[in-house]
Amino acid sequence: MNKTDKRADIMDVALNLIAERGFHDSPMALIAKQAGVAAGTIYLYFESKDELILALHRDLEVRITEMIQEGYPAAASIREKFLYMNRKVLKYFMENPFHFRFMEQFFNSPYGLSHRKERLLGKSDKSKIMIDIFEQGAEQQILKNLPMSALFALAFGPLQTLMRDHILGFLQLDEATIEQVTQACWDAIKK
Amino acid sequence: MNKTDKRADIMDVALNLIAERGFHDSPMALIAKQAGVAAGTIYLYFESKDELILALHRDLEVRITEMIQEGYPAAASIREKFLYMNRKVLKYFMENPFHFRFMEQFFNSPYGLSHRKERLLGKSDKSKIMIDIFEQGAEQQILKNLPMSALFALAFGPLQTLMRDHILGFLQLDEATIEQVTQACWDAIKK
Amino acid sequence: MNKTDKRADIMDVALNLIAERGFHDSPMALIAKQAGVAAGTIYLYFESKDELILALHRDLEVRITEMIQEGYPAAASIREKFLYMNRKVLKYFMENPFHFRFMEQFFNSPYGLSHRKERLLGKSDKSKIMIDIFEQGAEQQILKNLPMSALFALAFGPLQTLMRDHILGFLQLDEATIEQVTQACWDAIKK
Amino acid sequence: MNKTDKRADIMDVALNLIAERGFHDSPMALIAKQAGVAAGTIYLYFESKDELILALHRDLEVRITEMIQEGYPAAASIREKFLYMNRKVLKYFMENPFHFRFMEQFFNSPYGLSHRKERLLGKSDKSKIMIDIFEQGAEQQILKNLPMSALFALAFGPLQTLMRDHILGFLQLDEATIEQVTQACWDAIKK
DNA sequence: CATGAATGAGCGTTCATTCAT
DNA sequence: TATGAATGAACGCTCATTCAT
Structure with a gap:
């Protein structure tokens, strides 16, 4: 699995979670778990939760x-x-x-x-x-x-x-x- | 100041705060502070934050x-x-x-x-x-x-x-x- | 209703509540409500919740x-x-x-x-x-x-x-x- | 210090505190402090205060x-x-x-x-x-x-x-x- | 790169107690 | 005496973020 895969997985999971439950009911830990990565890993690809959300929107x-x-x-x-x-x-x-x-x-x-x-x-x-x-x-x-x-x-x-x-x-x-x-x-x- | 005043103050402040910042960025403590009451006072008029929000909507x-x-x-x-x-x-x-x-x-x-x-x-x-x-x-x-x-x-x-x-x-x-x-x-x- | 009545009512209610639910699940407000008095009234007869409990025990x-x-x-x-x-x-x-x-x-x-x-x-x-x-x-x-x-x-x-x-x-x-x-x-x- | 150590520390402290002061006079914050961990850390090992207490009992x-x-x-x-x-x-x-x-x-x-x-x-x-x-x-x-x-x-x-x-x-x-x-x-x- | 245990500020809520009426 | 609205410290718990490994 290369870098892009993990990043894409995270975004995919985050998109679905947020769509269904909203920003405030989509903790980073849950996103990480569903994406099959560690919580800290998300921060290798996105500076913060805000950045992740903005990236999703741009995408x-x-x-x-x-x-x-x-x-x-x-x-x-x-x-x-x-x-x-x-x-x-x-x-x-x-x-x-x-x-x-x-x-x-x-x-x-x-x-x-x-x-x-x-x-x-x-x-x-x-x-x-x-x-x-x-x-x-x-x-x-x-x-x-x-x-x-x-x-x-x-x-x-x-x-x-x-x-x-x-x-x-x-x-x-x-x-x-x-x-x-x-x-x-x-x-x-x-x- | 009578009972209605305080209840109205709380609702007023809550409405404005929520309108501007959203539910999750409008803590009860802030609503209370801006309404000029103690945090616990809100709970004399509303059972919970949810009830406050529903009351605002009904109103x-x-x-x-x-x-x-x-x-x-x-x-x-x-x-x-x-x-x-x-x-x-x-x-x-x-x-x-x-x-x-x-x-x-x-x-x-x-x-x-x-x-x-x-x-x-x-x-x-x-x-x-x-x-x-x-x-x-x-x-x-x-x-x-x-x-x-x-x-x-x-x-x-x-x-x-x-x-x-x-x-x-x-x-x-x-x-x-x-x-x-x-x-x-x-x-x-x-x- | 004289002083003794109210005092007795409070003690009676408190005894039953505490027996059924324990000290920390028997708020003064509930005792007052069930005794048919205001919350503050209890403090006319008992210095504090502790004193009420000790009085109950003595009784x-x-x-x-x-x-x-x-x-x-x-x-x-x-x-x-x-x-x-x-x-x-x-x-x-x-x-x-x-x-x-x-x-x-x-x-x-x-x-x-x-x-x-x-x-x-x-x-x-x-x-x-x-x-x-x-x-x-x-x-x-x-x-x-x-x-x-x-x-x-x-x-x-x-x-x-x-x-x-x-x-x-x-x-x-x-x-x-x-x-x-x-x-x-x-x-x-x-x- | 490994995972078991911290869990054991928390249980140990909680047991002693509760034994001495009772459940409702043993706040999670105090347990955490005496165990040398942050308040949130307890929740890595126990779902809730209730679960901690039940775990202590089972143990x-x-x-x-x-x-x-x-x-x-x-x-x-x-x-x-x-x-x-x-x-x-x-x-x-x-x-x-x-x-x-x-x-x-x-x-x-x-x-x-x-x-x-x-x-x-x-x-x-x-x-x-x-x-x-x-x-x-x-x-x-x-x-x-x-x-x-x-x-x-x-x-x-x-x-x-x-x-x-x-x-x-x-x-x-x-x-x-x-x-x-x-x-x-x-x-x-x-x- | 990747992990996940650890953090601690901040949340909604409760309740013994006070005090103006 | 009696009231009950008001208080605010304290509680259990969450979660974005960090960092030693």
């Missing part, structure tokens, strides 16, 4: 960005781009509910706050596609004349609520509903 | 429910009812950002989960207006043919995201934007 | 001493005196199991230790009858030639063990068994 | 059982077996007064009660020798016709009382007295 962000970019119909209409992205994000989180739960925990914690504040100026890669869609939409007068973060809220807020309900078992998302909701989000932002 | 729920019902245009069209409610909720949370932050913390914790599970069967008063709007809308074929929780997500998901951004300072919500967003939410759910 | 000691002396066959043979006393003590505690449990708790605590140490010199009233029996027995060469505390142990140790088992439900003491055990204790000390 | 029970069985005259007469055991127990506790005090505390607490209740059905090893003696005695018509717990009380109750007095300094037990008392206990149970 997820990269994976999600890549996922969105893969197969992105760069040449299609704004509407099609939007529907594509929305569908894809929804399906990704349905297939990876722990990633969704982790992200929710993250943004609902001091980590998330400072993270977002840092990103305010230099926009992240993740947002690039969003900006692509929303700015093009504004130029072409296709979208409502709203601040970008308002468009963002209208486009993704519902997905977040929906995912939460789905993961907690309050709702069964099927293909047809996903399609309708995705379309409804478009209705919300289009002019 | 907020009542206030929010009352706020929505106040001036509710029961005789108006569904669209007008919806716009009224959405606007009002948004304004309330803008004026009481700590209430919003607390609620977010609450629903993103074991408390919130079990709370929602309990409410699944016997719908709460809070939801009554929602159900009023959504069920009437379905009957009158005005709204999209979606599960109620999907409609709920489309109607309120954006507000949540928006509020978060507003509170964290990423966005300045003004009257005009509120009006546009509210309208956009209606576009999302209407047929 | 019981008096009652038990009186009980033994009542009907004591001062003119009978040593054997009959002894059997009388042993039977009577056993029956008393069977009828007042909480008194027994309290006494056990008491002697098994710092209170009991210091209490006994104090009594070492000036013998208590309680022991007077014992001394009567044991010293007479020694003079008349009826009893084994043992230190008084050894005789005491042989005469009462078994009763204590038996009472404990009886109260905890490990044994059902009936008249016949009491008679046999009492006789057996005599066998142990007689020459 | 003592084993030692005492072994002590009794060592040199037990299995082939001798019932009387000799009984005298052997009684003498040995008495001497053991005289040499290890803290073990006696601990056991007293233990059986005079919720721990002891539930422990005895559990043992009522599946008799413990410790009792095996007792049962050996008492049942054989009953069969051979040597002992009084009494319930086993009554015989037990007559045989050991006095030792308990005696030990208590000895440890508290109210009585100096010498060889001759031990012998006489042991014999007196036999007188109490024999037919």
Whole structure:
């Protein structure tokens, strides 16, 4: 087992534990035990628990960005781009509910706050596609004349609520509903 | 200072602390100190930290429910009812950002989960207006043919995201934007 | 309700609580509540929890001493005196199991230790009858030639063990068994 | 210092503290301090204070059982077996007064009660020798016709009382007295 | 690199006692 | 006398982090 393996094991276990139980109910000792390493070993790969959590978040962000970019119909209409992205994000989180739960925990914690504040100026890669869609939409007068973060809220807020309900078992998302909701989000932002 | 004062002081301090720092970074000792009482005093009014948190939630729920019902245009069209409610909720949370932050913390914790599970069967008063709007809308074929929780997500998901951004300072919500967003939410759910 | 009533209520409740749950699981607040008085009221009658406990012990000691002396066959043979006393003590505690449990708790605590140490010199009233029996027995060469505390142990140790088992439900003491055990204790000390 | 050392240190200190001061006047912090470890360290070896206490009891029970069985005259007469055991127990506790005090505390607490209740059905090893003696005695018509717990009380109750007095300094037990008392206990149970 | 025993500050909670009313 | 709200030291216990091996 090489260095990368152990690091990956730790991250994997930590992601799942935190997604299921939250930061404060995921002690380092438990993460270590489930990852099959000693408690001290985690500190060879991560400076602190905070660093581990931030690393997990960075990791997820990269994976999600890549996922969105893969197969992105760069040449299609704004509407099609939007529907594509929305569908894809929804399906990704349905297939990876722990990633969704982790992200929710993250943004609902001091980590998330400072993270977002840092990103305010230099926009992240993740947002690039969003900006692509929303700015093009504004130029072409296709979208409502709203601040970008308002468009963002209208486009993704519902997905977040929906995912939460789905993961907690309050709702069964099927293909047809996903399609309708995705379309409804478009209705919300289009002019 | 009478009994109610002290209880109210504790709740007030706890609400603000928890809204700003989360449950796990709001020790009882700190709540007590900021409320100007001894640590043990909190336990005269609340059985445990959990009970304090649940009491805060119950309290907020009542206030929010009352706020929505106040001036509710029961005789108006569904669209007008919806716009009224959405606007009002948004304004309330803008004026009481700590209430919003607390609620977010609450629903993103074991408390919130079990709370929602309990409410699944016997719908709460809070939801009554929602159900009023959504069920009437379905009957009158005005709204999209979606599960109620999907409609709920489309109607309120954006507000949540928006509020978060507003509170964290990423966005300045003004009257005009509120009006546009509210309208956009209606576009999302209407047929 | 006069002063004595309240004092008596507090002592009564405290005795029962302590007998059932022990000293440290009988908070003053609970004693007060069950006695129908305020917590502070106890301190009008007793300086502290310790004083309350010591008062309870003194009270019981008096009652038990009186009980033994009542009907004591001062003119009978040593054997009959002894059997009388042993039977009577056993029956008393069977009828007042909480008194027994309290006494056990008491002697098994710092209170009991210091209490006994104090009594070492000036013998208590309680022991007077014992001394009567044991010293007479020694003079008349009826009893084994043992230190008084050894005789005491042989005469009462078994009763204590038996009472404990009886109260905890490990044994059902009936008249016949009491008679046999009492006789057996005599066998142990007689020459 | 190896793992066993630290565990043993903690147990040793806890035994002595509890024997002298009782369970609720022996805080974990004090045990830790006297054992030369940090408070948290105790929890590496024992799940809780309760577990520590139960472990102490189990440990003592084993030692005492072994002590009794060592040199037990299995082939001798019932009387000799009984005298052997009684003498040995008495001497053991005289040499290890803290073990006696601990056991007293233990059986005079919720721990002891539930422990005895559990043992009522599946008799413990410790009792095996007792049962050996008492049942054989009953069969051979040597002992009084009494319930086993009554015989037990007559045989050991006095030792308990005696030990208590000895440890508290109210009585100096010498060889001759031990012998006489042991014999007196036999007188109490024999037919 | 890896271990895991050890640390100790900090947590939620209890309760004997006080004191303003 | 009587109250009971208020106190705060002390408790059992957790866990992120360190360091000798």
